[in-house]
Amino acid sequence: MYLTQGLRRSIQQTPEATASVFQGRRRTFAELGDRVARLAGALRGLGVQPGDRVGMLALNSDRYLEYYLGTYWAGGAVNPINTRWSVAEIAYSIDDCQTALMLVDDNFTGMVDELRRRCPGLRAVVHVGDGAAPDGMLGYEALLAEARPVDDALRSGEDLAGVFYTGGTTGSPKGVMLSHRNLFTNSMAVVAEGAVARGCVGLHAAPMFHLADGCFMNAMLASGGCHVIVPRFEPTAVMEAIQNERVEEVLLVPTMIQMVVDHPDIGRFRLGSLRNMLYGASPISEGLLDRAMKALPAAGFTQLYGMTELSPMATILTQEMHREAGRQLGRHRSGGRAAMGCEVRIVDALGQEVAQGEVGEIAVRGPGVMMGYWNKPAETASAVRDGWMFTGDGGRMDADGYVYVVDRIKDMIVTGGENVYSAEVESVVATHPGVAACAVIGVPNDQWGELVHVVVVRKPGAALEGQALIDHCRERIASYKCPREVSFVDAMPLSGAGKILKTQLRAPFWAGRERKVA
Incomplete structure (x- = not known):
């Protein structure tokens, strides 16, 4: 090989x-x-x-x-x-x-x-x-x-x-x-x-x-x-x-x-x-x-669904499923079925397979699963367990093995085909002297699928405006990772453990949609 x-x-x-x-x-x-x-x-x-x-x-x-x-x-x-x-x-x-x-x-x-x-x-x-x-x-x-x-x-x-x-x-x-x-x-x-x-x-x-x-x-x-x-x-x-x-x-x-x-x-x-x-x-x-x-x-x-860590294809949605018979079954909204050489299952937080139709994390096993992340053994161990790559995508599987991606467990945005990880953008946004707290989320967009949106709490007395923050990011990271939209709030919604509740920040943008990702 x-x-x-x-x-x-x-x-x-x-x-x-x-x-x-x-x-x-x-x-x-x-x-x-x-x-x-x-x-x-x-x-x-x-x-x-x-x-x-x-x-x-x-x-x-x-x-x-x-x-x-x-x-x-x-x-x-x-x-x-x-x-x-x-x-x-x-x-x-x-x-x-x-x-x-x-x-x-x-x-x-x-x-x-x-x-x-x-x-x-x-x-x-x-x-x-x-x-x-x-x-x-x-x-x-x-x-x-x-x-x-x-x-x-x-x-x-x-x-x-x-x-x-x-x-x-x-x-x-x-x-x-x-x-x-x-x-x-x-x-x-x-x-x-x-x-x-x-x-x-x-x-x-x-x-x-x-x-x-x-x-x-x-x-x-x-x-x-x-x-x-x-x-x-x-x-x-x-x-x-x-x-x-x-x-x-x-x-x-x-x-x-x-x-x-x-x-x-x-x-x-x-x-x-x-x-x-x-x-x-x-x-x-x-x-x-x-x-x-x-x-x-x-x-x-x-359609080919997968990720870099899977070399990259995991599932395939054939031409037939894009035509009338497949569309009547809603198959064109799926990512297809496991490709040859791949096994796909939907699992819960403990890695156990969930019941058919239930939402869990998409996990993939096969010869395409990566060797690991370069010089990042802890992240490798978290992502690959017992030979299964845990994709970070939330999905469900129907009775015929078709996989439907419905949400992201990883904090990732896909805009124009490029993956953007929220933590990477947040680490740059947070370096602006006018930012007290921030959260990056993906919001729906007809042209790009999703847009990078940042929610910001200003530091007391800061006169920070959205364009200044976008310009700050453009000097430090690739343009497609930079926020396209900025909103300001007085305080972030927090969990009992003090974690920002991004699901609450995202909810108004995705209201009325079956899928919580583009």
Whole structure:
């Protein structure tokens, strides 16, 4: 079980088939294989040893695909960096998992000097842009041209494949350690469930640093698919790519789907090649599903539910359940049923399975369950018990095994497909001198699913206003984590133990809704 297996098979079986398409560059599997082997040689020449972390801070490109495969081929482990993070958050992830080498594109070269100042262990930075490498950086294409291709290290099984950072429940991001076995078996399940067809043409429009797209990428590699890539999600660019490359599959979050199907120019594009729209982060609303099925009549819809700690897929909702028969049963509001290789159950606070239809915590067991959180044994022990990953999502299961997410036990918000942990935002809000107490909650929003909302008690005499607090946060954390709304109260509702009762703060915003999450 090793993540270069799909590439090796395609090199053997379909060497002249198109492997990647990006901004006019088209490469075959034979060409991709040569570049991956050369990149691996370059990485080893720069001191990468088995298991060493290699970071990448860049928008989507064909070189991002090469980065994943080249790092695995060299024997290293990836640290794909969230491009929306602040310098402080990026530096934390680099230092935390001891990333000594990083690839950076033109969009982020301006951060390099500050990252080097903050991260003394960062030995080398490789520029992956098309122009000349800035001073102090190594040129990607020059490295590949000079490097000799090396044999695949064939790291596999329980060998570390990557450290994938998620938001922190205690104020700092957590590095999720995933093995080759974790990611390989998950990709096999995606293919086995029919979510990615053999040899399909797939579009990478969601960020490639995110494991949702990584899951799609690994499944496409396993099935010998062609990777069409756009730098970032933008509705027109997505529709142009589908039309021009006859794209058959794409993975988006519901917010992105909405932006495509409601775009005023959608009628100008030929999108009939699209056969499968995969999505995650939240169920699709009935209204959006109606509009999407009308706008994309040839496409089916497939939902994947999971989390980074599960590599990431745990359940799948098939295309059939989005159509009329499934919708009549309300199945389109579920996250689907356990995927192949996964077991899912709903448990109470003691970890015991609850009765059918009762609400409890969703727990998952299988080969995709993470190795653990990097250097956080206590948090690992809390999350993984007896082989079961306790997701922090509250849900129920029906008689046919369909899982419905109804609430979050973890203090997490999902906005535009990104996970935001309340504690991480609260730790920043609380540093403002005008804040006496604060609580961050998720509130419903039609476009983004949920918005980050902060409730604040001002310090006596403070003249703090909402925009000033938002600006304070934007200087310290990624913009998507920052509060979009601020409300001020005289006092927080407290439990007998003095804990802020967030359920009371959230209640007015979610009144009249069956689900307490978007």
